[in-house]
Amino acid sequence: MASLRPTVLRSLPRLASASRVGASATRMTPARLTATATVGMRGYKSKHSPQPLRDVMTGEIIGLPDIDSSLVKITTTTTPKTRPPSSKLIFGHTFTDHMLTIPWSSATGWGTPEIKPYAPLELDPSSTVFHYAFTLFEGMKAYRQEDGTVRLFRPDKNMARMNRSAQRIALPTFNGDELTELIKKLVVLDSEWIPKEKGFSLYIRPTLIGTQNALGVGPSSDALLFVICSPVGPYYASGFKPVQLLATTKFVRAAPGGTGGYKLGANYAPGVVPQKEAAKEGYSQNLWLLGDEHALTEVGTMNLFVAFKQPDGTVELVTPPLDDVVLPGVTRDSVLELAKAHARGETTIPGLPQKLKVSERKLVMADLVNAEKDKTLLEVFGTGTAAIISPVDKIGYEGRDIAIPTGSDGLGDISRAMLDQIVGIQTGEIEHEWSVIANEPNA
Template identity: 60%
Template sequence: MTGEMTALPDIQPGLLKFIKNTNARAPPPSESLVFGRTFTDHMLTIPWSLIDGWKEPTIQPYGPLSLEPSATCLHYAQTVFEGMKAYRDDTGKVTLFRPDKNMERMNTSAARLALPTFHGPALLELIKELVRTDKHWIPSEPGHSLYIRPTLIGTQRAIGINPPTEALLFVICSPVGPYYPNGFKPIALYGTTEFNRAAPGGTGAFKIGANYAVGVLPQKVAANKGYQQNLWLYGPEHDLTEVGTMNMFVVFRKPSGGYELVTPPLDGMILPGITRDSVLTLAREHAAGKSPLAELTKDLEVSERRVTMKEVKQAAQDGNLVELFGAGTAAVISPVDRIGYLGEDVLIPTEADGMGPVSRPIWKELVGRQMGAIDHEWSQFVTK
């Protein structure tokens, strides 16, 4: 007699249970917000087990989780997460920016840690319902948003390095203001040669908690030397990889007078950022003449290739380094004005507003699409 394996249940939005927070609070004044410190009234939780699959999703009051001291996430860093934002436009319409990409990446990260994967559109439907529940927490001021943090952890009650038989997916939300409330302030980077963020075959391409924990000490070292962030360098030629927790872009002036926008390739060490992909898409559309960036008048070449500190330093000396910036969900674009490298500073040009001739028009187009000022398919409707 031949038996067939029955597929375990995936995430089922139709089973959603709602528990209202009876101690709901008024959102704080927007000017008092500090990134990641204030959270909304509700959160989403979805437990999973190897026997039952994904269980009943619940929107419930924000509060502590109940975990056994032996939970595998506490011992073996079985944690993956995402960072995404909900935006409210002038009419009150609420949208999410490219959330399908976050669902794809979260599944890729979960698979890397042998955590359970899920149907991305189903989780996204539940996230939208959570945002609808707490939509009044989204600040109405320009540049503000609701930061959304989906997280998946192993919760099996056993000490042992194995794929967990129990897990918990939860989503929390935090109202946030603009990363640069008083205008763009270029940051100084420390070219880190003492530590590595990632290596080939490792986990640099995945959004897992362990990648960020090991960056705390190098960040302290950089701060003690007078720099805001690390510039992660790799290998004997000091290849540029990432900027702090952001993807990295460099703009070189070409002999023809045009620009080359360069970012390291996705070689297994680089996180495939949603903002990174958005910047590259906008730049390539401009280069192809499909959707020109109005303020960018120079010819633009877009490259995903290796770039070393030797090349950056030489370009700075020759006057061919146009700008360098980080790109990520929190800051969108983060311009850089100097890099501390082997005992000296490599100076990077910035313009009066702190940005550069390539990052500025890309930032304007990107934020316009995020905030709804520019209608585009990247923004998914949530609610009025």
């Protein structure tokens, strides 16, 4: 495991840049870090807590502290857990030795970040998270190469989306670059938890909750940002198995003007009963439809892609537009950007059609029904952090099944090419700016 070395930083105050995600030009983050010895453990402790920005003439507070990664206090566990064999991992059931916590108050701003042993949270029963669903989260992954390099995949996108979700439910925003630095420290500290086997990774769950100890619907005066990590294996451990979807008109995942385009905890529990009903009918997930035209939006908790063959031989890869009913997925954006670059001839991705058109446009069920009849329906797949690519081979709609082609390995040509390209970038096998190194190799 890479060692964490204390760094002596200049003690000059600095202003958080307004150009950074979630940062405010009036927030100040003093930086001074010194090492302190702790009996039985290693610890790094800041000399100063975050301080508000004051007017130099009047002393009046004009800005509250943002997250400052240089002030992090790190306390390592004295009782490390026994890591289970990789073959025994179940998604989201095993957690690493440490976690990150950062408190926030409307009176004092963001507090001191702490990386400390994984432990239960202590919350008052009146906390707003329990009563009014003041909660949002992100899903990210870290990957480790043979030389010890640890990589994150497009963390800036997760930070931007997390801030956007926070704004939607009146929780505090933050400097995304600073939280990314803290996540790097946490992941490197627990890097031995990242399985070495191919296809395994460390799932990272940043979460922000309202913790005001009082009932009443309104902005929460207090909040807690925390990050936990879980080692995970391949989503399809025994090979790709296409999923079957039930196109549902009985339930609606999201409506215009609502919160479907944000990664809020409140969006997920209502989808459990529809999924259970789909399972009773022999389907894996729901295909969420909207409106009288039965417009396609998402599949389960994933974004949706459909490939059609055009009369001139061009293959069109289509995904529904975001509007405000579709979550802006990081994997969705990655597929779009890679496919567009291939279509423009800027790069060549093996397996993708030479003549490729990429569209973000409205799709309705009649499009799929007609394409099946015309034999121009080539592929349907979902995209998300957990599975990356999830192929579909059947959609139940109005009493019958729409059959969708898949290859012998369960994937279509486009979904296979996209999976290989994204995994290659995530693991560092393909050099790309989206792959962000969290540590120095063999450090």
